[in-house]
Amino acid sequence: MFKAICTDIDGTLLNKDRELSKRTVDIFKHVKDDVAIILASSRMPAAMRHLQQTLDIVNQPLICYNGGFIISQRHEIKILDSVKIPFSLCEYIAKWSDNKNLHAGFYLEDNWFAPSRDQWTEREINNTKVQASILSGLELMESWKSQENGAHKIMCMGEPSLIDDLISELKSMDAPLHLYRSKDTYLEIAPLEISKASALNQLLRTELNIEMKDVIAFGDNYNDIEMLKAVGCGVAVGNAKEEVKNVADEVTLPAKEDGVAVTLEKYFG
Template sequence: MFKAICTDIDGTLLNPDRELSKRTIDIIRSIKDDVSVILASSRMPAAMRHLQETLGITDQPLICYNGGYIISQKDGIKVLDSVEIPFSLCEFIAQWSHNKKLHAGFYLEDDWYAPSDDQWTKREINNTKVQASIYSGLDLMQSWKSLNKGAHKIMCMGEPQLIDQLVAELYAIDAPLHLYRSKDTYLEIAPLQISKASALNQLLQAELNIEMRDVIAFGDNYNDIEMLKAVGCGVAVGNAKDEVKKIADEITLPGKEDGVAATLEKYFG
């Protein structure tokens, strides 16, 4: 039997209202004392903790920013690993976005800095239930410069052709970054060396003394592929990208139809 469950959130775990269904809450609450339940997402910690509270797993670790920020919450909050986008690249993206009027939000630990209170910021607040600090990218870079801080994630949102241009610019300078498009108007930027798979492996060794083969994991998108391949059982939800389904051990119902809950009921119910 599996000793840990690791699941992506958006597109995988949530219902059509971007919330946890009663079915999902019930099955996880019924097994959480016998098996570790780990959320792994591109989200910031604050956008994951309210889901943990609903599921009753606030003592469980979190894999945030697609593996760039791993935190233990067993005895207070302890950072197990933190990988940032270098300041020079943050500055380049902030300047470019400012000049082209592309919305670029910068995330560091539990802070989200959005350039203005526009439609993109409002949409993200609605999706993640987290408030942004309104701070222009250039001002933020000024405050980070002396500290040599970077970002765990940069989220650019805007017209597809503007995003295309930024991607081309970053490829042209050979930036060591993951450029991940969840849709044509969204570009998530993260350090190249991170992944959910490596973060999960590190977390299991450091915190839980569990092997990857003892984990069942769920996902829907390209950033879940490595994780699903690395665990004992990788499950793609029915709405997953074809490439994800191709490498999965199992395919369940779509996320919006409680695919995660259906599989957990099969194995643990």
């Protein structure tokens, strides 16, 4: 039997209303005392903790920013790893976005800085239930400059052609970045060296004394592929990208039909 469950959130765990269904909550509460339950997402910690509260797993670890920020919460909050985009690249993207009028949000630990309270910011507030600090990218870089702070994630949102241009620009620079396009209007930028798989492996080894083969994991998108391949049982939800389904050990029902809950009921009763 599995010793840990690791699941993506958006497109995997949440229903069509972007919430946790009763069926999902019930099965997680049923198994939470017997297995470790790890949420792994591109979200910031605050956008994951309210889900942990609903599932009654607030003492369980979090893999945030696709593996760039790993938090243990067993007895006290402890940062296990923190990998950031270097300040110089943050500054470049801030200036480029300001010049082209592209919305660029910067995330550092539990802080989200958005350039204005526009439609993009409102949508993210609605999706994640977290409030942004409104500060232009240039102002933020000025405040970060002395410490050369970096970002765990940069989220660029806007016209597809602008996103295309930024991707081309960063690729031409050979910037050491993951450029993950979740929609044609969304670009998530993260450090190249991180992944959910490596973060999960580190977390299991250092905190939980569990092996990857003893984990069942769920996902739907390209950033879940490595994780699904690395664990004992990788499960793609029915709405997953074809490439994700191709590497998965199993394919379950879509997220909006409680695919994660259905599979957990099968294994844990």
